[in-house]
Amino acid sequence: MRRPAIILAFALSVMPLNAQSPTSSPVPPRLEVPYRLFTLANGLTVILHQDRTVPVVAVNVWYHVGSANERRGRTGFAHLFEHLMFEGSKDVKEGEFDTLLEGAGGNNNGSTSNDRTNYVIDVPSNALELALYLESDRMAYLLDAMSPERVNGQRDVVKNERRQSYENRPYGMAEIELDAMLWPENHPYNWPTIGSMEDLTAASYQDVVDFFKKYYAPNNASLVLAGDIDLDRAEALVHKWFDEVPRGGPVDPVAPPAAVLDTVKKKTIMDKVRLPRVYLAWLTPRAYAPGDAALDVVSSVLAGGKNSRLYKRLVYDTQMAQTVTARQQSGTLGSSFVITATARPGKSISEIQKIIDEEVERLRKQAPEPREVQRAINETEASFYRAMERVGSFGGKADQLNAYYSAGGGPDYFAEDLARYTSLAPSDVQAAAIGWLPADRRVELVVVPEAPQ
Amino acid sequence: MSRARLMVIAVLCGIVSVAFPHAQQRPDRSKPPALDPAPSLNLPPIQKRMLSNGLPVWVVEAHKVPLVQVNLVVMAGSGDDPAGKFGVANLTAAMLDEGAGSRSSLEIADAMDYLGAELGTTSSSDASAIRLNVPVARLRDALPIMADVAIRPTFPGSDLERLRQERLTALLQARDDPAQIVPFAFQRAVFGTTHRYGTGQAGTEATIKAFTAQDLKTFHDGMYQPSNATLIVAGDITADGVMPLLEPQFGAWKAGAPVRRTPVPMASQPTQAQVTIVDVPKAAQSQIRIGWVGVPRSTPDYFSLEVLNTILGGSFTSRLNQNLREEHGYAYGASSRFDMRLSAGPFMAAAGVQTDKTAESLQEFFKELNGIQMPVSSEELTKAKNYVALSFPSGFETIDDLAAHLEELVVYKLPDDYFERYVANIQAVTAAAVQKAAATYIQPKKFAIVVVGDRSVIEPKIRALNLGPIRVLTVDQVVGS
Numbered sequence: 001m002r003r004p005a006i007i008l009a010f011a012l013s014v015m016p017l018n019a020q021s022p023t024s025s026p027v028p029p030r031l032e033v034p035y036r037l038f039t040l041a042n043g044l045t046v047i048l049h050q051d052r053t054v055p056v057v058a059v060n061v062w063y064h065v066g067s068a069n070e071r072r073g074r075t076g077f078a079h080l081f082e083h084l085m086f087e088g089s090k091d092v093k094e095g096e097f098d099t100l101l102e103g104a105g106g107n108n109n110g111s112t113s114n115d116r117t118n119y120v121i122d123v124p125s126n127a128l129e130l131a132l133y134l135e136s137d138r139m140a141y142l143l144d145a146m147s148p149e150r151v152n153g154q155r156d157v158v159k160n161e162r163r164q165s166y167e168n169r170p171y172g173m174a175e176i177e178l179d180a181m182l183w184p185e186n187h188p189y190n191w192p193t194i195g196s197m198e199d200l201t202a203a204s205y206q207d208v209v210d211f212f213k214k215y216y217a218p219n220n221a222s223l224v225l226a227g228d229i230d231l232d233r234a235e236a237l238v239h240k241w242f243d244e245v246p247r248g249g250p251v252d253p254v255a256p257p258a259a260v261l262d263t264v265k266k267k268t269i270m271d272k273v274r275l276p277r278v279y280l281a282w283l284t285p286r287a288y289a290p291g292d293a294a295l296d297v298v299s300s301v302l303a304g305g306k307n308s309r310l311y312k313r314l315v316y317d318t319q320m321a322q323t324v325t326a327r328q329q330s331g332t333l334g335s336s337f338v339i340t341a342t343a344r345p346g347k348s349i350s351e352i353q354k355i356i357d358e359e360v361e362r363l364r365k366q367a368p369e370p371r372e373v374q375r376a377i378n379e380t381e382a383s384f385y386r387a388m389e390r391v392g393s394f395g396g397k398a399d400q401l402n403a404y405y406s407a408g409g410g411p412d413y414f415a416e417d418l419a420r421y422t423s424l425a426p427s428d429v430q431a432a433a434i435g436w437l438p439a440d441r442r443v444e445l446v447v448v449p450e451a452p453q
Numbered sequence: 454m455s456r457a458r459l460m461v462i463a464v465l466c467g468i469v470s471v472a473f474p475h476a477q478q479r480p481d482r483s484k485p486p487a488l489d490p491a492p493s494l495n496l497p498p499i500q501k502r503m504l505s506n507g508l509p510v511w512v513v514e515a516h517k518v519p520l521v522q523v524n525l526v527v528m529a530g531s532g533d534d535p536a537g538k539f540g541v542a543n544l545t546a547a548m549l550d551e552g553a554g555s556r557s558s559l560e561i562a563d564a565m566d567y568l569g570a571e572l573g574t575t576s577s578s579d580a581s582a583i584r585l586n587v588p589v590a591r592l593r594d595a596l597p598i599m600a601d602v603a604i605r606p607t608f609p610g611s612d613l614e615r616l617r618q619e620r621l622t623a624l625l626q627a628r629d630d631p632a633q634i635v636p637f638a639f640q641r642a643v644f645g646t647t648h649r650y651g652t653g654q655a656g657t658e659a660t661i662k663a664f665t666a667q668d669l670k671t672f673h674d675g676m677y678q679p680s681n682a683t684l685i686v687a688g689d690i691t692a693d694g695v696m697p698l699l700e701p702q703f704g705a706w707k708a709g710a711p712v713r714r715t716p717v718p719m720a721s722q723p724t725q726a727q728v729t730i731v732d733v734p735k736a737a738q739s740q741i742r743i744g745w746v747g748v749p750r751s752t753p754d755y756f757s758l759e760v761l762n763t764i765l766g767g768s769f770t771s772r773l774n775q776n777l778r779e780e781h782g783y784a785y786g787a788s789s790r791f792d793m794r795l796s797a798g799p800f801m802a803a804a805g806v807q808t809d810k811t812a813e814s815l816q817e818f819f820k821e822l823n824g825i826q827m828p829v830s831s832e833e834l835t836k837a838k839n840y841v842a843l844s845f846p847s848g849f850e851t852i853d854d855l856a857a858h859l860e861e862l863v864v865y866k867l868p869d870d871y872f873e874r875y876v877a878n879i880q881a882v883t884a885a886a887v888q889k890a891a892a893t894y895i896q897p898k899k900f901a902i903v904v905v906g907d908r909s910v911i912e913p914k915i916r917a918l919n920l921g922p923i924r925v926l927t928v929d930q931v932v933g934s
Contacts, residue, residue: 053517055492056847091482095779098770100485103836105843124843126489133486156782160738164785164805167737170629228492240480272735273629275622306562316559319615322622344622375567382569382588388518389851 001111001161002083031384031414033397036231037405042247043219046238047401047411049226051391057227058392059121059131061139062402064222065215066115067195068188068254068333076158076195077203079112081211083154085119086110090141094150097134104130111394112193115332116406118399122392125228129237136241139221143212148205155200162194170273174447178279181265181443182336187256189333217248222405226398227391256333259283261441270450275322276349277342279445280356284337284436287330288407293420294432295337299326300376301368301429302339302359307375309359310339320347320355332407337437349446363433367426380421384414494846496872499859500692504704508679511859512692515852521592521688521695522852523585525603525703526860529676530579531654532717532795538668539649540656542676544616545669546576549583551612554601558612561598570595574602578654578717578794579750580864581677586853589689593698600702606673608666620661628928631733631740631905632805638931639742642729642901643799646934648720650798657934674709681712683863687855717796720746723899726921731931732908739811739906740804743818745899747800750793750865756878757886758791758894763837764887765789765825765895766802770836772821773802781817783810791894795865800894808907812914815902819920822897826888834884842879 036048067078086108088094101108106123121131166172176192183190223242225234261283285291303310303326314321324341339360341352390396404413500512531542550572551558565572570587572595583603587595627633637653644651655661684703686695723745748758759767766773766789777787784804792798802822806814848854862871902920904911916923 051517053515054846054850055494056850095770095775099836102768102770102840104488105491105839105845107844107847122847124491124846126491127843129486130488133480133482137482153779153782157778157785160782160805160807161785163737163807164632168631168805170626244479272733274625305566307559307566312559316615319618322619322626342626344618345625371567375563378569379566382520382571385518385520385588386586386851389520391850392847 002086002109031388031418033388033401033412033414035401035411036235037411038235040218040239040242042243042245043217044242044245045222045405046235046242047222047224047405048229048231048234049224049391049397049401050229050231051226051397052228055125055228056392057123057125057128057131057225057229058396058398059123059128059135060224060226060392060398060402061119061135062222062406063117063216064220064251064406065117066113067191067193068114068256069215070188070191072191073199074203074207075191075199076193077199077207077211078117079193079195080154080158080200080203081208082110082112082117083158084146084150084208085138085142087150087154088145089138090144091137092134092145094145097138100130100134101127106131107393109394114189114193118394118402120393120399128225128229128234129241132237132241135223136245139216139218139242140245142216143209146205146208151203151205151208155203158194159197159200162197162200166192166194171271171277171447173271174269174277174279174445177267177269178281178338178443178445179336181267181445182261182281182283183259184257187259188254189256189259189331213248215251217251218242218245219247220251222402224398224401224411226396226401254333259334261443264440264442264444266444268446268448271447273447273449275342275345276449277340277447278349278353278356279338279340279443280353281336281338281443281445282437282441284328284335286334287332288409288420291432291436292328292330292335294424294428295328295335295436296380297373297376297421297424297429298363298432298437299328299337300379301363301372302326304376304379309362310341310356313355313359314341314352318355320344320352353444357439360433360437361439363430364437367430370426373424373426373429377421377424381418384418491843492846494849496849499869502692502696504679504684504700506679506704506706506708508682508684508703508706510684510686510696510699511863512690512695513687513855513859514691515687515855516689518852519589519689520852521587521589521686521690522856523587523592523596523599524685524856524860525583525599525682526685526863527581527677527682528712528714528864529581529672529681530577532578532649533676533714534649534656536647538660538664539652540654540660541664541668541672542576542581543654543656544620544661544664545672546574546581547616548608548613548669549574549602549606551616552607552609553598554605554607556598556601558609561602564598565595568595572599572602576654578650578798580860582860584853584856592690596698596702603677604703604706608669610666613664613666613669617661617664620655621658624658624661624932628932631736631738634731634733634928634931635740635742635903635905638729638731638905638926639744639801639901639903640799641931642727642903643723643745644720649717650720650794650796659934676712678708678712679703679706680708685856685859685863687852687859717794719749719797722746723901726898726900726902728902728915728921728923729904730908730912730915730923730925731903731905731928732925733905733928734907734909736808736905736907738805739808739814739904739911741806741811741814741818742801742803742903743822743900744799744801745896745901746797747791748793748894749795749797751795752793754886754890754894755793757882757890759841759879760834760837760882761825761887761890762789762791763841764829764833765821768837768840772824773804773818776817776821777804777806777814781810781813783807783814783817808910811904811906811911812918815904815915815918815920819897822895822900825891825895828888829884831884834882834887838879838882842876845876
């Protein structure tokens with residue numbers, strides 16, 4: 001991510017879990033996000049959506065490249081490259097990208113995940129053409145303004161992002177360790193999006209040139225304009241600014257090796273923390289595959305809200321844990337399901353792990369109560385409505401249209417995506433726990449304090 | 454329509470242009486496209502009603518999505534904590550949904566989750582709030598529980614004990630994280646131990662350990678009253694439609710003894726710079742905060758300060774971020790802000806910087822804090838004013854945004870036309886006003902300088918800067934009291 005915040009570890013392809021909504025009452029209106037889709041001659045896919053709630057337009061670009069496209073020795077490069085996209089292009093002097101947008105009342109940002117890199121510009125609707133000018137200039141002419149000095153400048157910024165978000169953050173290195181344990185050495189999810197310090201040091205100006213030519217072509221991108229637009233005028237403006245962007249070569253999809261855990265992998269690491277923490281993690285179906293939505297509901301049944309099984313037992317009743325979370329982290333090439341618990345002072349991690357094991361086993365043995373599943377579905381449904389409110393920024397409608405399109409569905413996949421959840425029965429949730437959360441094939445990572453405090 | 458015309462042009466161009474066979478005349482990139490006049494924001498009106506007990510109800514309709522936001526704002530925050538009871542407002546708010554009416558903590562959570570509702574109970578320095586976001590079809594089911602939580606909390610002893618231990622554990626965990634340690638150290642350096650703003654809203658280990666259910670009940674009985682609260686509703690409802698739902702839940706809420714708020718006194722300014730180093734061995738970055746006592750929300754210089762801070766550290770292109778991040782690469786980001794409350798909150802400049810560049814970063818901070826005393830150029834002023842004024846409409850997109858803006862009007866008693874006049878007020882700020890605000894409110898020679906980092910590496914070079922007397926504290930000294 002460009003602005004101080006955390007790099008998204010995985011694509012925003014699955015809605016957040018803290019969702020909700022009505023079910024047994026009047027049938028809610030069908031979710032619908034009307035759009036116009038067309039493709040330029042250079043291969044750029046364009047999606048337009050009108051929403052005139054406030055006079056703002058979201059300009060959202062996804063390049064279908066992320067850290068999964070990197071190679072060993074250059075980890076973190078896709079994200080470093082993301083930073084360079086803001087440093088000027090042929091017609092936009094260094095610093096002008098931000099200066100022009102702020103002067104027009106706009107905000108912008110970018111983020112890199114394993115699977116994609118996205119760029120968001122939110123502007124008052126009178127500045128739509130300014131945003132298209134800036135976005136097209138860097139898509140077409142970034143290299144005209146690139147230099148080793150600019151690479152060095154953002155290299156230092158990204159190293160400080162790594163220090164701030166991982167090295168200096170409690171338990172920050174555990175997430176990196178967890179992925180390294182979960183995924184095979186030659187699988188691109190094995191390394192972190194932020195990259196290693198050594199690889200960030202090694203990244204060169206020539207790498208930037210090669211990466212841009214290979215991945216930053218209109219035929220490897222999709223552009224969404226959502227908000228206060230006139231559809232015909234917006235379409236004309238997209239042609240005006242993007243038609244001349246030269247097409248690039250075809251981009252081969254990432255072909256990862258199979259990722260299978262066939263045993264229990266255990267590790268204990270130390271960190272500058274006061275309290276121990278355990279991570280239990282499994283490899284699970286990729287985003288939108290059968291089982292993906294059911295595992296979201298599993299995470300809710302286990303750790304979503306005070307009445308969830310693990311929260312109630314570990315945090316509410318026994319108070320052995322300070323926090324417990326469960327999450328299906330969905331990715332294009334595969335997903336992981338991670339349960340995390342932090343011990344209260346003086347409480348034993350192995351006792352906590354025993355309770356987690358009991359609860360996962362209980363879910364495998366017996367389907368959850370209908371109310372537990374319905375509660376999770378209702379929350380998910382309400383979250384879909386909340387996601388309809390905002391057009392811009394990360395996770396707004398523009399970003400989600402791009403996410404659905406990139407995943408291979410239509411851009412307006414909202415209703416279908418929600419139906420993945422509303423169609424689930426308790427037996428589906430149990431089946432997901434049986435199929436994907438086995439006790440004998442997983443990762444167990446424990447973080448312990450470096451020294452007694 | 455225009456698409457068809459463009460395609461004709463594209464075909465014609467294709468004859469003469471081989472390189473871009475589908476492009477019409479290439480766009481002029483020599484300068485950015487001119488902007489049309491900025492759109493204005495047409496805010497839906499605030500409809501002001503009242504329940505039978507006098508509780509004001511402010512309604513704003515927004516019909517895009519079938520959701521509704523209901524916020525009960527209570528004019529009591531941690532600024533109202535009595536001496537010796539720092540943290541009582543915050544813990545009271547946190548305990549509201551841990552048992553209310555006939556329901557237990559778990560029953561409240563289950564009911565809200567099942568309705569797809571989000572119910573939050575929270576407090577700031579200046580106010581407390583119970584906030585409900587719910588699909589409109591479930592509003593009728595959620596309101597009675599919200600009313601119980603706001604009006605009839607039971608403060609069960611076992612739940613209080615659980616929250617107490619959670620909070621004490623959170624204070625223990627804060628010691629792990631320089632980004633969490635630094636606010637403790639900075640507020641203490643600027644405001645001291647006795648002023649309310651010198652201690653975090655949750656209070657200290659000692660007060661958290663001492664609170665009883667009676668403390669919470671006393672605070673709730675005294676401050677949570679219909680005469681001291683406002684109900685805000687935004688979303689897919691009408692005022693006429695929602696009032697009959699609100700009246701049975703909040704209309705019978707009885708007033709108690711008159712509410713007395715004791716204003717938080719204005720803190721006295723430090724008279725000289727002082728450096729505080731908090732030692733975190735092996736820290737990869739140093740967390741820096743520099744500042745002093747700022748201004749209250751009621752300051753007449755509000756708009757000048759918004760523009761001033763945007764230039765200094767309130768935007769990506771601000772001087773601090775450009776210097777520390779873009780020019781030097783010492784930090785992932787640098788910023789500044791005036792934290793305006795009912796009384797004067799802190800002004801602070803902030804960044805996390807790489808350990809081996811800590812002293813260099815401090816020098817750059819002071820270069821910018823001193824440099825802002827000089828007149829700002831008209832380009833920089835215009836950019837900052839446009840950024841603040843023209844991005845203003847984007848803050849009204851969602852119903853929780855809308856409700857939050859209305860809360861601001863209520864808590865700080867701003868005029869009804871405040872939002873309508875906001876853009877004009879920003880655009881009226883002059884370079885002279887910015888310079889005067891900088892001279893008044895940014896005086897680096899008197900600033901508190903707080904650095905949380907690896908003392909063995911950073912102290913010698915900080916000492917050599919001669920910024921002021923240095924004191925060194927342990928993490929336990931900072932977070933523990």
